[in-house]
Amino acid sequence: MMKKYTIKDIAQLAGVSKGTIDRVIHNRGNVAKDVEDKVKQLLADIDYQPNLIARNLKNNRIYQIGALLPDPKKDAYWEVCSDGIQQALSEFSAFDIRLNTFLFDPTDTKSFMEHHELLLDSAPDMILMVPLFYKEAKTVLEHYKALNIQVCTFNNQIDASIASFIGQDLYQSGRVAAKLMHSIIDKGDMAIIHIDEKYKNAVHMQEKEKGFKSYFDDLDGFTDDILKCKIRYTETEDKLRDFLKDHPNLTGIFVTNSKAFHVARLLESENKGHIKLVGYDLLSENVHYLKDGVIDFLIHQNPRQQAYLGLKFLIENLVFEKDIPGKHLLPIDIINSENVTPFLRA
Amino acid sequence: MMKKYTIKDIAQLAGVSKGTIDRVIHNRGNVAKDVEDKVKQLLADIDYQPNLIARNLKNNRIYQIGALLPDPKKDAYWEVCSDGIQQALSEFSAFDIRLNTFLFDPTDTKSFMEHHELLLDSAPDMILMVPLFYKEAKTVLEHYKALNIQVCTFNNQIDASIASFIGQDLYQSGRVAAKLMHSIIDKGDMAIIHIDEKYKNAVHMQEKEKGFKSYFDDLDGFTDDILKCKIRYTETEDKLRDFLKDHPNLTGIFVTNSKAFHVARLLESENKGHIKLVGYDLLSENVHYLKDGVIDFLIHQNPRQQAYLGLKFLIENLVFEKDIPGKHLLPIDIINSENVTPFLRA
DNA sequence: TCATAAATTGTGCTCGAACACAGTAATGCG
DNA sequence: CGCATTACTGTGTTCGAGCACAATTTATGA
Structure with a gap:
């Protein structure tokens, strides 16, 4: 039954102060070579996992996420996305996540580009989007990449190398x-x-x-x-x-x-x-x-789940520094008249 | 753009100290009637949500969860349960959750009862179980209920009133x-x-x-x-x-x-x-x-997901005081030769 | 009226990680 | 040698909620 180690425990074990442990963990330098090696070894030995709760307590910044999505009023397919987004937001309500949503007309590439501009103006930390139009989306995604803004796309895949994707094969x-x-x-x-x-x-x-x-x-x-x-x-x-x-x-x-x-x-x-x-x-x-x-x-195709997962990946990357999978394929659900009901609930 | 209120903010707004706010929130008494009403009104007005992260920082106890599950060596159906359990544990690795698993022979009611006894000896805070045998499970569940131990059952339902259930209709x-x-x-x-x-x-x-x-x-x-x-x-x-x-x-x-x-x-x-x-x-x-x-x-039937959700519900109740749904029905997935692959991945 | 009890309210410490800053030891250079 | 500079290390505060306890106000009785 292994104990949970804290920075204080490690400091005691290594015979130094917690400040030094912290410097080693974050590679902030100013640590004597031999001490650094010793602490690193110790950290590896006990498989130290920082307490994410405590870490995020201090880190009380407001995260801005921008969403560029098709307007559900133009195509009912997109209606359930907002449910998935709400679910992700409520799951992470402990953190201050601000979501700015920009809805474009799914039949109009011009609308897509216009709302993309508005999204950029809102200075988001990260972006969730449906890259509905191949050519325009590619341009936009390259723009985001140049700005070093992490993007999650869902529903349809544009380019594996340019942004994370969630959807079906x-x-x-x-x-x-x-x-x-x-x-x-x-x-x-x-x-x-x-x-x-x-x-x-x-x-x-x-x-x-x-x-x-x-x-x-x-x-x-x-x-x-x-x-x-x-x-x-x-x-x-x-x-x-x-x-x-x-x-x-x-x-x-x-x-x-x-x-x-x-x-x-x-x-x-x-x-x-x-x-x-x-x-x-x-x-x-x-x-x-x-x-x-x-x-x-x-x-x-479960657009609800796609939106949910996309937002979840972004948030988990922001607050827990979790990796965002380059590609996340959802199962292909077969629906007939008898199993449809449980799939309809939010 | 609403601000996130802390207990300190509310104290300032109400013109009292954070200790008083805390007493009102937890109904710990020793608060003047008029002050209590005023603070409660204020809390409702701004829809105060406590910061779960900060709350759990202090609450660093070790939670013991017991699992009473069929032995996958006797029936391969149960093999994937451990994947789901691992996923839930890793998702909540920030908390100190200790899981004691007891595997019974799914063809043997006696084995079920024996491992139930062992489980009880381990003094769990909560229990995850597959109530495979109707009569025995009912007895066991009533026992747990008398001891006031929360139980999540999955795979098959015994009695809606006696324990939470996760599975298919x-x-x-x-x-x-x-x-x-x-x-x-x-x-x-x-x-x-x-x-x-x-x-x-x-x-x-x-x-x-x-x-x-x-x-x-x-x-x-x-x-x-x-x-x-x-x-x-x-x-x-x-x-x-x-x-x-x-x-x-x-x-x-x-x-x-x-x-x-x-x-x-x-x-x-x-x-x-x-x-x-x-x-x-x-x-x-x-x-x-x-x-x-x-x-x-x-x-x-997705036993992996069933086990995952069951454990997740228990943990979220322990650490976030979330309600455990009395019944959670999973979708009924139809699988043919062409969509099977994505369902196989962990 | 004043002492004392009771009711109410405020203060300060804790949790673990992060980081600023203070403090100490070691080295360099005139 | 002495003083300055670098190299390293330790201390103390912060985040928000929870809770023990101190402090204050109000009520009660002789």
Whole structure:
């Protein structure tokens, strides 16, 4: 039963004062070589761990964290992020963490850049952000790096070398969707549907598509068609209806983001409930169609947990000097009508 | 931008000394009625939150926690618990938490009681336990309650009123299994297989069975048979082989605990790979058959997370006086061959 | 009225780490 | 040798909450 050593204990053991121990621990110099060696050896021998509580008692500075996030009013997918952020803040309420949140329009790169400027003006110690637009995010992240500001990104990955990332392996999540689809459909055509403003900037949707296709490529003797359809958000309904009309043999549809409910709505109104549907995220409309049986599976990207972990990593680095993992992959949760409920609670 | 108030600030605001504030906060009496009211009002107005760091600095006692857990050497299901426990301990390494672990044989109620006695002798402040055997656990829990020792149970629930519980809704997890099975099987017979020493004491397996059946009961016009088969652990293979022979129309099997790999092994060797198989837990053998396609889905009960949360709740109650939730339900994770990997990492 | 008890309030120390600053010993240089 | 400079070491205060105890005010009774 090992005792917990304090600086005072070590000072006594080494026959010096606690000031000297402190100088050794923090390499602040002004210590005789032989004493330093002796103390260092002692510290190693007893595996000294400083009391983080006492350390932070003195360190009562106010930490400023900036958050650059998509506006949930523009896309409900982002709504739950604030829950995760609140959870992290309350968990570390013992410390004085000030969070400045800047919400940008997820359909507008200009809005992203504008709010980035505002964020910079707020002089944050660290930054939490969703790098939604590849090109702009890369520029911004390089800017932060030059300023030596630690950044945590989540939801989609830009560049492993430039900022810490929390999220799912999107390629693999495409494979999960494919596996699910494969297990529930009979023979027939399958379609991948992308519903968004700008497909080209949305690397995450392309990754999911690649993963989805790779699964079927790996199957021996699988030759059915995988169709592809890109739809801009504003023209969703008409385009979708045309697409369904053009492909009467469809038996399965994979929607690569949280917009599966648009497809579900149409399938229901056109009595095409036999078409299997796999999509993403627990938006209330998606959950509704999941419970109704129109959507068969949803993959949960858990933006709430992503935001929570991102903020937690930043705070733990600030107050405990913990390392921030370069990449933290969340599990890919499979949701059906029976297990959805516990995932909805905050 | 609200300031963080300390006891000193409040003392100044109220025009009294910090000692008086402290007496009011802790209801230690010896405060004039009018002063007490005034200070209480002030505390409420500014929503005073004590600095937990400073509070615990003084409170440097050693906390003893006892753990009564199944021996992982007897059942690999329990192996990952120690990871979760280690994680909780390292997260709270700033506090002096001593954990005494007592491992009992999960097939032997006598072993459970013996180790319970040993646990009591160690004079724990709090207890973490897996109440594997209903009758014995109930006795033991009442004993702890009489001694006023806080207990966290996980994996299976005994009695909501008697101890805190962390785990899955087992009835609902049976329904999840049923929904999965329903989505992947064609017409044909289904079987629920229980593989364990003592079925009667294993309420959790009965709950899963009830949930599974209830799903199909809710379906209109579903009339196929749901067979049932209880197998003792020692006689698994022969009994299983007979059962398969007796029911040649089987298309789906649901195994109610982590022993699905026994069935998978047999299905593979008898070339009955077309029979769909749904089971529980990410034991390495299960994962192997999942990747091979013999097992279609596994439900992840996440014993690692259960143990982690249980210990975390206990510690947070000890050091932060946080409330322990009476019941904490974990999500019911659906696992297939494509999303299993991230769930395996510690 | 005054002594004394009772009620109320203030002061000062503790926890462990961090750090400023005071204090002491060793060395250099004229 | 003596004084200054460097090299090293020890002391004391701070952070916020908690608590023991001292100090003060108020009430009570002879």
